[in-house]
Amino acid sequence: ANFVTGGKPVEPRSEGSGETRAxxxxxxxxxxxxxxDVIVIPxxxxxxxxxxxxxxxYYVVKVVQ
Incomplete structure (x- = not known):
């Protein structure tokens, strides 16, 4: 799989979960x-x-502060 980090979202929209999708x-x-492989996304x-x-x-861990 190819994974992209950083940059600018194309046509972003807010989701009810508090996340932004694009x-x-x-x-x-x-x-x-x-x-x-292990990746960490701030x-x-x-x-x-x-x-x-x-x-x-893949396995996702989300920490809410």
Whole structure:
């Protein structure tokens, strides 16, 4: 899977969950993720799975302060 962080959201919209969703991200940094990779995304940093080929399992932990 390819994962993008940073940059600017394209056509952002607020969700009832307090999150912002967008169609894509422009100007972010793209990384290719493989089995066993761990990523940490600080609060407020745009992020997006740009390309996922086949089944992809991931685990999310969200901390509310």
């Amino acid at each position: 169609k894509a991200i422009t100007g972010g940094e793209e990384r290719h993720l493989t089995k066993g 609060n407020g940093v745009p992020h997006w799975f740009r390309e996922v080929n086949g089944p992809f399992l």
